[in-house]
Amino acid sequence: xxxxxxxxxxxxxxxxxxxxxxxxxxxxxxxxxxxxxxxxxxxxxxxxxxxxxxxxxxxxxxxxxxxxxxxxxxxxxxxxxxxxxxxxxxxxxxxxxxxxxxxxxxxxxxxxxxxxxxxxxxxxxxxxxxxxxxxxxxxxxxxxxxxxxxxxxxxxxxxxxxxxxxxxxxxxxxxxxxxxxxxxxxxxxxxxxxxxxxxxxxxxxxxxxxxxx
Amino acid sequence: xxxxxxxxxxxxxxxxxxxxxxxxxxxxxxxxxxxxxxxxxxxxxxxxxxxxxxxxxxxxxxxxxxxxxxxxxxxxxxxxxxxxxxxxxxxxxxxxxxxxxxxxxxxxxxxxxxxxxxxxxxxxxxxxxxxxxxxxxxxxxxxxxxxxxxxxxxxxxxxxxxxxxxxxxxxxxxxxxxxxxxxxxxxxxxxxxxxxxxxxxxxxxxxxxxxxxxxxxxxxxxxxxxxxxxxxxxxxxxxxxxxxxxxxxxxxxxxxxxxxxxxxxxxxxxxxxxxxxxxxxxxxxxxxxxxxxxxxxxxxxxxxxxxxxxxxxxxxxxxxxxxxxxxxxxxxxxxxxxxxxxxxxxxxxxxxxxxxxxxxxxxxxxxxxxxxxxxxxxxxxxxxxxxxxxxxxxxxxxxxxxxxxxxxxxxxxxxxxxxxxxxxxxxxxxxxxxxxxxxxxxxxxxxxxxxxxxxxxxxxxxxxxxxxxxxxxxxxxxxxxxxxxxxxxxxxxxxxxxxxxxxxxxxxxxxxxxxxxxxxxxxxxxxxxxxxxxxxxxxxxxxxxxxxxxxxxxxxxxxxxxxxxxxxxxxxxxxxxxxxxxxxxxxxxxxxxxxxxxxxxxx
Numbered sequence: 001x002x003x004x005x006x007x008x009x010x011x012x013x014x015x016x017x018x019x020x021x022x023x024x025x026x027x028x029x030x031x032x033x034x035x036x037x038x039x040x041x042x043x044x045x046x047x048x049x050x051x052x053x054x055x056x057x058x059x060x061x062x063x064x065x066x067x068x069x070x071x072x073x074x075x076x077x078x079x080x081x082x083x084x085x086x087x088x089x090x091x092x093x094x095x096x097x098x099x100x101x102x103x104x105x106x107x108x109x110x111x112x113x114x115x116x117x118x119x120x121x122x123x124x125x126x127x128x129x130x131x132x133x134x135x136x137x138x139x140x141x142x143x144x145x146x147x148x149x150x151x152x153x154x155x156x157x158x159x160x161x162x163x164x165x166x167x168x169x170x171x172x173x174x175x176x177x178x179x180x181x182x183x184x185x186x187x188x189x190x191x192x193x194x195x196x197x198x199x200x201x202x203x204x205x206x207x208x209x210x211x212x213x
Numbered sequence: 214x215x216x217x218x219x220x221x222x223x224x225x226x227x228x229x230x231x232x233x234x235x236x237x238x239x240x241x242x243x244x245x246x247x248x249x250x251x252x253x254x255x256x257x258x259x260x261x262x263x264x265x266x267x268x269x270x271x272x273x274x275x276x277x278x279x280x281x282x283x284x285x286x287x288x289x290x291x292x293x294x295x296x297x298x299x300x301x302x303x304x305x306x307x308x309x310x311x312x313x314x315x316x317x318x319x320x321x322x323x324x325x326x327x328x329x330x331x332x333x334x335x336x337x338x339x340x341x342x343x344x345x346x347x348x349x350x351x352x353x354x355x356x357x358x359x360x361x362x363x364x365x366x367x368x369x370x371x372x373x374x375x376x377x378x379x380x381x382x383x384x385x386x387x388x389x390x391x392x393x394x395x396x397x398x399x400x401x402x403x404x405x406x407x408x409x410x411x412x413x414x415x416x417x418x419x420x421x422x423x424x425x426x427x428x429x430x431x432x433x434x435x436x437x438x439x440x441x442x443x444x445x446x447x448x449x450x451x452x453x454x455x456x457x458x459x460x461x462x463x464x465x466x467x468x469x470x471x472x473x474x475x476x477x478x479x480x481x482x483x484x485x486x487x488x489x490x491x492x493x494x495x496x497x498x499x500x501x502x503x504x505x506x507x508x509x510x511x512x513x514x515x516x517x518x519x520x521x522x523x524x525x526x527x528x529x530x531x532x533x534x535x536x537x538x539x540x541x542x543x544x545x546x547x548x549x550x551x552x553x554x555x556x557x558x559x560x561x562x563x564x565x566x567x568x569x570x571x572x573x574x575x576x577x578x579x580x581x582x583x584x585x586x587x588x589x590x591x592x593x594x595x596x597x598x599x600x601x602x603x604x605x606x607x608x609x610x611x612x613x614x615x616x617x618x619x620x621x622x623x624x625x626x627x628x629x630x631x632x633x634x635x636x637x638x639x640x641x642x643x644x645x646x647x648x649x650x651x652x653x654x655x656x657x658x659x660x661x662x663x664x665x666x667x668x669x670x671x672x673x674x675x676x677x678x679x680x681x682x683x684x685x686x687x688x689x690x691x692x693x694x695x696x697x698x699x700x701x702x703x704x705x706x707x708x709x710x711x712x713x714x715x716x717x718x719x720x721x722x723x724x725x726x727x728x729x730x731x732x733x734x735x736x737x738x739x740x741x742x743x744x745x746x747x748x749x750x751x752x753x754x755x756x757x758x759x760x761x762x763x764x765x766x767x768x769x770x771x772x773x774x775x776x777x778x779x780x781x782x783x784x785x786x787x788x789x790x791x792x793x794x795x796x797x798x799x800x801x802x803x804x805x806x807x808x809x810x811x812x813x814x815x816x
Contacts, residue, residue: 025607031614038623071603098606120610120646123617 017134018042018062022052022080023069023096032067032096035123036130049075053083056091063091065133067126068113070097070104078104081111085158092133092156096121109187114155147172151180160187215419215449222411233404240393248386255379258312261305262372265325266365268302271295272336273361299333309371318374325367332360422450426457438465492560492581494522495567500534503576512560512581515553522579525549526562530579533564540564545591548584559588602653609649613642654714654785665711665792669704669816672745675712676735683720690729694720697736705745706816711789715797718782719749719809726753726807744795744812755801765797786811 019041021032026047033043044063046052049072055061070077077095084091095108098119105116115129133156147170154163164184167177275295306329313319335357425442432440438461442454486493492509496502502520505513516523522530526549533540541563542548548559560581569575616639618624620632627635676696687694723733731752740746756764765787790797790811797811 025611027608027611028614031611031618034618034624035614038618038621098603098610120606120613123614123621 017064018044019130020044020046020052020055020063020066020091022046022049022066022072022077024048024072025069031123032126035126039127039130041130041134048072049077049080049083052080056080056084056089057087065130066091066093067096067117067130068093070095070108078107078111081108081113085111090156090158094129094133096126106186109183112156112158114152114183148177148180151184155180155184155187160184164188218418218448219415222415226408226411229404229407233400236400237397240396244389244393247389251382251386254312255375255382258309258375259372261309261312262368262375264305265302265309265329265368268298268305269329269332269361269364269368271298272302272332273357276336276357276361295336299336302329303333314378318371318378321367321371321374325364325371328360328363328367332357332364335360419450422454426450426453429457429461433461433464436468438462438468491583492579494579494581496522496530496577496579497574498534498576500527500530509581512551512553516551523551525551526579526581529562530564530577533577537566539566545584545588548588557585558583559585598653602649606646606649609642609646613639613646616642651782651785665708667706667708667793670707670709672702672705672737672747672813673698673700675705675707675709675716675747676737678713679720680713680717683717683724686721687724687733690724690727692724692727692729693732695732695734697734699737702737702739702745704816705813707793707813708789711792712813715786715789715811716747716749718786719811722782723749723751723753723807723809727751728753740812743815745815746810746812748808748810750806750808752806755803755805755807756799761799761801764799 019036021029021036021043022045023029023032024047029045029047033045036043044055046055052066052068053075056063056066068077068080075083077097081093084093090112092115093113094115094117095105095113096117096119097104108116115133117125117129147166151163151167154160154166161184164181167181167184170177272295275298306326309322310326313322429440429442441458441461444451444454444458486504486506489506490508492512493504493506494502494509494513495504500522510519513519513521513523521527529540532538542561545559545561548561551558551560561584563580563582565578565580567576567578616635619627619635620639622632676698679694679696684694720733720735727733734748734750736748736750738746738748765783787797790813793813795811795813797809799807799809801807
């Protein structure tokens with residue numbers, strides 16, 4: 001199965017976005033790719049952490065989004081995130097995993113991931129989150145977005161302190177403001193303090209935030 | 214027979230006392246008798262002497278009167294006084310002569326007698342007119358006077374003799390009195406001696422054996438059953454000794470039997486303890502080891518603390534000591550981890566009180582149960598569950614993804630039949646994922662039900678967010694979800710996520726069972742001072758009676774039920790609510806309404 005069998009052309013600028021899907025499950029990889037291809041995104045695939053890092057570090061690497069599995073043989077999702085953080089690379093990352101708990105979620109948050117998809121994932125969940133991340137990014141750059149979106153963009157850019165300040169100063173009453181304020185303050189806090197409970201962040205909040213719309 | 218001997222002894226003692234009394238009485242009596250006779254004799258002798266003197270004087274006074282009165286020349290011979298005096302004189306002299314006892318006296322009395330005779334003869338002559346010699350009247354008178362004087366003199370001598378004898382008799386009598394006193398004293402001494410001998414004999418006979426018996430009984434009290442009494446006699450003591458010996462023998466037998474029994478029992482207990490696979494430690498109230506079985510010994514020595522409790526075990530033990538409460542955990546996660554050599558072993562400690570019994574102070578027992586295999590199985594189960602569910606979930610996720618993409622038909626058009634086939638497969642896939650999720654949830658709950666994230670939350674918030682999928686299911690059936698809000702309720706202590714699962718379970722059931730186009734009502738009320746009740750009511754057929762006792766059981770599914778489900782929902786809900794110290798239940802009116810409720814404690 002190769003790309004040229006499916007040529008999808010979207011109406012908007014979706015084709016401009018490059019998405020990297022990292023998963024060790026071939027069928028799921030294919031599913032992710034198809035779900036995103038049908039939306040018109042450019043999709044590249046990586047079978048494991050090593051491949052992902054290689055593609056991310058390549059000269060022409062210019063990914064707008066990475067969908068990252070956590071459990072993989074060799075370098076796993078956390079390993080990839082750690083490598084990115086260590087090399088000062090910022091790719092907005094959505095964690096797609098079945099095995100995740102609050103502690104792992106907190107760890108991922110600190111390493112720069114801010115969106116979570118809890119497996120099993122439906123094609124529309126993936127499309128939804130990809131659209132949100134990619135087009136929010138755009139709307140953030142265009143300014144005048146709502147403060148939660150802005151804050152999440154700032155978090156993706158590893159600016160938790162700015163995100164926190166933005167949310168704290170915002171007068172608007174938004175449903176997820178409290179949650180993301182907690183996320184921002186957690187990420188902004190001392191990374192050595194790994195006690196996630198102190199910030200009352202639960203994976204449940206994060207995943208339901210993304211999928212319930 | 215002691216009774217007879219006792220009687221004999223008492224009688225003998227009585228006889229001695231009576232004998233003593235009688236002897237003393239006889240002595241006093243004879244003595245008095247002699248004294249009286251003596252006194253009588255002497256008194257009479259004195260009186261006789263006095264009478265002789267008295268009558269002689271009367272006679273002489275007559276004679277003198279006659280001599281001076283010569284004119285008449287005679288003494289009135291027939292004067293009665295004179296005659297009487299003569300007679301009295303004669304009888305007194307006669308009497309005196311009868312009482313003579315020694316030659317001195319006899320000589321004096323004989324002299325007196327002759328004098329009296331002469332006097333009486335003279336008086337005869339004087340008074341007899343025929344024989345009167347008128348020529349010598351004067352001689353007559355002087356002779357009488359001489360005779361009278363002689364009589365007075367001799368009778369004086371007789372009286373003196375008598376006096377002397379009386380004095381001599383008195384000395385003899387005093388001697389005799391002394392002897393009598395001596396006799397009585399001697400008699401008393403003899404009686405005392407006899408009484409003492411009697412007492413000593415009685416003592417030997419009855420009191421000493423009793424004392425020996427008493428000592429022997431004391432010995433039995435001190436558990437010394439070996440002593441037996443000699444049986445030398447055939448009396449009561451002898452019989453008592455036999456009975457005592459029999460009793461001691463029986464006691465000895467019983468005691469040895471019990472002793473042996475205890476020894477046997479002890480040996481059996483020891484064997485049991487030795488064979489007991491669990492470590493058993495017995496400690497006193499100060500925490501000193503009293504008893505320990507080989508298993509415990511080997512554990513303690515391999516832990517490097519052969520003679521005391523290891524620190525991990527000492528902590529709960531000290532707590533039990535200070536609080537006096539037993540520590541009897543039964544959850545696997547309360548087991549203590551010990552490193553024995555290379556091995557990690559989990560011991561579940563049970564600390565319990567051994568009550569005080571006779572001769573033994575209260576103590577504490579500790580049993581260590583090796584629960585490592587169970588812990589291992591438990592871990593295994595969790596691992597297996599996690600692994601299996603991951604292994605199943607991962608391809609299932611992929612399959613669902615592909616099926617959904619196919620159904621979207623963005624990658625190519627499907628025929629009606631193909632769409633139906635893929636749709637059916639997709640439905641199965643969804644159900645499989647749901648089941649898997651529930652199973653995982655269940656295993657997580659049963660392993661970590663103690664780790665609730667309890668917070669004080671307003672009751673209304675638990676019914677506020679209804680999961681999308683349930684809202685969708687309700688909409689599909691045109692079921693109205695009605696949330697009655699009761700704003701002024703106190704906060705409840707709950708783990709919001711877990712309670713959301715319960716609400717989701719109950720609500721999903723309610724939507725499943727309520728007829729289309731009906732209403733499911735969610736309500737919150739205060740129940741007494743301690744609880745808030747959360748109610749979810751539907752208008753379904755109700756819970757059939759045969760299912761009512763079992764619906765909270767794991768994997769229970771109603772017979773003939775065509776609704777999809779794993780049969781775990783209510784069981785999980787119950788576990789969650791019980792972990793909250795709450796209650797879960799239902800009230801069912803057949804074909805009218807069913808209300809499931811859970812009560813949560815007020816924070």
